[in-house]
Amino acid sequence: MKKQICLTLGLLIQATAALYAQSKTEQDRAAIRSLGGYYKVTFDYAETFAPDTAYKNHPKYHASGYEWAVVEEESPKKIVIQHILVTGDTSVIKHWREDWVYEENNLVTFDKDNTWKKVNLKPAEVKGRWVQKVFQVDDSPRYESLGTWVHVDGRHEWHSECDAPLPRREFTKRSDYNVLRRGNRIYLTANGWMFEQDNQKIIRSATEDKLLVREKGYEEFIKADESKFNYAKSWWKTRKSYWTSVRQVWDDVYAQHAQVKLKGKTDGKLLYERLFDLADQSAKEKWDTAKNKLEINKVIENYLEII
Structure with missing residues (x-):
């Protein structure tokens, strides 16, 4: 018992x-x-x-x-x-x-x-x-x-x-x-x-x-x-898919490398400027996930110094 x-x-x-x-x-x-x-x-x-x-x-x-x-x-x-x-x-x-x-x-x-x-x-x-x-x-x-x-x-x-x-x-x-x-x-x-x-x-x-x-x-x-965010909602709707792909590319970078070092300006521009430009471009075009992820990956790789 x-x-x-x-x-x-x-x-x-x-x-x-x-x-x-x-x-x-x-x-x-x-x-x-x-x-x-x-x-x-x-x-x-x-x-x-x-x-x-x-x-x-x-x-x-x-x-x-x-x-x-x-x-x-x-x-x-x-x-x-x-x-x-x-x-x-x-x-x-x-x-x-x-x-x-x-x-x-x-x-x-x-x-x-x-x-x-x-x-x-x-x-x-x-x-x-x-x-x-x-x-x-x-x-x-x-x-x-x-x-x-x-x-x-x-x-x-x-x-x-x-x-x-x-x-x-x-x-x-x-x-x-x-x-x-x-x-x-x-x-x-x-x-x-x-x-x-x-x-x-x-x-x-x-x-x-x-x-x-x-x-x-x-x-x-x-x-x-x-109501102050009405424009922001429509703005984000046209860019959301693009930035989801950016996150996925970064996830691949973290998975592949034990250390990551980022460069500063490349050809006169910082990384965020390149990705922001690409985001504006993607908002004007029909979204193609595979094609755009390749372009995003190319941009990010250009700013990486793999240790």
């Missing part, structure tokens, strides 16, 4: 744990899905502290616009959200993309000098956790960061830390550091969500990392009127 009770109790514990895990994962998925929508977004960054007292903080950064976060793909273990930035009535930019992947053990991590390396994690390191994979406007790598969603006392939050290249607001203006160590915190709010950051601007050499200055960042997404 005692043995039977122990067996029954054990099965009950296992069933309860499985139910909790399922419930927790669904809470995670609901939180991630809620990042999609129509938003007024503000970007605020300020440098705060430098070890060198002679260092002078750079000016604060502020920008704003309207952003449509489109849930492009959804499955039990993956949610893809594409951001579309709206800066005027007919001014639209394909912005950053975030892929959320559950218990992903293959990460593409930033090193320095436009170089990313694959890292394999153990199952225990990723259990119950989500990777947020963030991509540049041309769907090239930016950073991938592992963290746990927490749901407690009505709060829904996700924290992580990772290395990344310089942000777009600085990479053409500064060369005094080469790695941004991001402290990421995403949390839901009553009228949207907040992307709060505690960043470190790092000077990385072959032998050490040296802190240049710390930085505080806030990207606040506040729900906005959907």
Whole structure:
């Protein structure tokens, strides 16, 4: 009888744990899905502290616009959200993309000098956790960061830390550091969500990392009127298939190479300029997936330095 009770109790514990895990994962998925929508977004960054007292903080950064976060793909273990930035009535930019992947053990991590390396994690390191994979406007790598969603006392939050290249607001203006160590915190709010950051601007050499200055960042997404995005919807409809093919080409690149290094300008243009030009061209023509993927692959390969 005692043995039977122990067996029954054990099965009950296992069933309860499985139910909790399922419930927790669904809470995670609901939180991630809620990042999609129509938003007024503000970007605020300020440098705060430098070890060198002679260092002078750079000016604060502020920008704003309207952003449509489109849930492009959804499955039990993956949610893809594409951001579309709206800066005027007919001014639209394909912005950053975030892929959320559950218990992903293959990460593409930033090193320095436009170089990313694959890292394999153990199952225990990723259990119950989500990777947020963030991509540049041309769907090239930016950073991938592992963290746990927490749901407690009505709060829904996700924290992580990772290395990344310089942000777009600085990479053409500064060369005094080469790695941004991001402290990421995403949390839901009553009228949207907040992307709060505690960043470190790092000077990385072959032998050490040296802190240049710390930085505080806030990207606040506040729900906005959907009608502001009518032009963006029609604009994205004509380009969606093209950018799906771009994502697929990049997936092949990651699958084939342990390390990826990107070149800067080639023949006077950056990669995103080439891919944006091709996107505009594809929007005017009948979409041919096979033909256009070959062209996309040709463009991307021209900017790769395989290590």
